[in-house]
Amino acid sequence: MRVGCHAVRTVARVSAAGEITAAQRIMLVHAHPDDETIGTGATMARYAAAGAHVTLVTCTLGEEGEIHVPELTGLAAGAADQLGGYRIAELDAACAALGVTDHRFLGGAGRFRDSGMMGLPTNDHPRAFWQADLDVAAGLLLDVIREVRPQVLVTYDPNGLYGHPDHIQAHRVAMRAHQLAGDLAPAKVYWTAVPRSALAAGMEAFARSSDNPFAGIDNVDDLPFGCPDSEIAARIDAEKFAEAKLAAIRVHATQIPPTSWLYSLAGDPTGQSLGVEHYRLAMGEKGPGNGPNGWEEDLFAGLDVAMTSPAGA
Numbered sequence: 001m002r003v004g005c006h007a008v009r010t011v012a013r014v015s016a017a018g019e020i021t022a023a024q025r026i027m028l029v030h031a032h033p034d035d036e037t038i039g040t041g042a043t044m045a046r047y048a049a050a051g052a053h054v055t056l057v058t059c060t061l062g063e064e065g066e067i068h069v070p071e072l073t074g075l076a077a078g079a080a081d082q083l084g085g086y087r088i089a090e091l092d093a094a095c096a097a098l099g100v101t102d103h104r105f106l107g108g109a110g111r112f113r114d115s116g117m118m119g120l121p122t123n124d125h126p127r128a129f130w131q132a133d134l135d136v137a138a139g140l141l142l143d144v145i146r147e148v149r150p151q152v153l154v155t156y157d158p159n160g161l162y163g164h165p166d167h168i169q170a171h172r173v174a175m176r177a178h179q180l181a182g183d184l185a186p187a188k189v190y191w192t193a194v195p196r197s198a199l200a201a202g203m204e205a206f207a208r209s210s211d212n213p214f215a216g217i218d219n220v221d222d223l224p225f226g227c228p229d230s231e232i233a234a235r236i237d238a239e240k241f242a243e244a245k246l247a248a249i250r251v252h253a254t255q256i257p258p259t260s261w262l263y264s265l266a267g268d269p270t271g272q273s274l275g276v277e278h279y280r281l282a283m284g285e286k287g288p289g290n291g292p293n294g295w296e297e298d299l300f301a302g303l304d305v306a307m308t309s310p311a312g313a
């Protein structure tokens, strides 16, 4: 059973027999509702608009999240414990804003629970994603791979970008599912990433700003995430979809308060706005690239289904 947008698949790209016929198929594996938007929202919107089949798999409902909407604080895990259900609705709305119509929860809504931040007692909840059996969870993701047959898989790096247990587990499950997929394994696997050069440019640009998202950070290496530019393989320019990403950010209101650094980025004077997202290539051949670093401009670059339209379309 799927709820909300999960029951709606892109009819135009699913044949009468139910198989997915879009030429380009990309699958993204995220830990919580909001990660899809924060890390890959513009990329998803760009490929959905270009006619690719975008499949989002979210591993938990985000039950342990904070609540930045005062009138909803009663939904918190330690109170009514209804935040997970509410975040399904937020995710529905974010999918709609991004044009993503194929969304699933890993193993179905509620199968795995948000583990909370690393080291908290919630990590030990029997349904915590952090406690999931790797092969059981990977098998559930493999079912989606067998159905969708994506050429491109996107997830996090081994540290989950910033060390959250559900992000680390999402990485492990996605990579294990890829290993189990054999001949059906996606040709390219990317990990979300933030180049240090973009972080440094942001620090410089916001240094004199009243709402500096980097306030208190003296050195880019002190940030809990970021990687050398040399490890980046792709820079996806989806500037045209920055507004769609901002709309998706807005609907994740329980997690992303109006004071969030993400809103500061929306007005980023460096132009490195919400609409530019970077990736490391973990598996597969790097396709042709451009610019000083030779970064790909399309995650399907080098595959026989690469975008024919100019980058950013």
Ligand SMILES: CC(=O)N[C@H]1[C@@H](O[C@@H]2[C@H](O)[C@H](O)[C@@H](O)[C@H](O)[C@H]2O)O[C@H](CO)[C@@H](O)[C@@H]1O
Binding pocket: 032, 033, 034, 035, 038, 062, 063, 064, 065, 066, 114, 115, 116, 117, 164, 255
């Ligand atoms: C972006 C992301 O992964 N968010 C997670 C994360 O949220 C953090 C958590 O609430 C923490 O207590 C805050 O200090 C921090 O600012 C938040 O980013 O962890 C939550 C609990 O596992 C999760 O629900 C949320 O989606």
Ligand SMILES: [Zn+2]
Binding pocket: 031, 032, 035, 164, 167
């Ligand atoms: Zn997350």
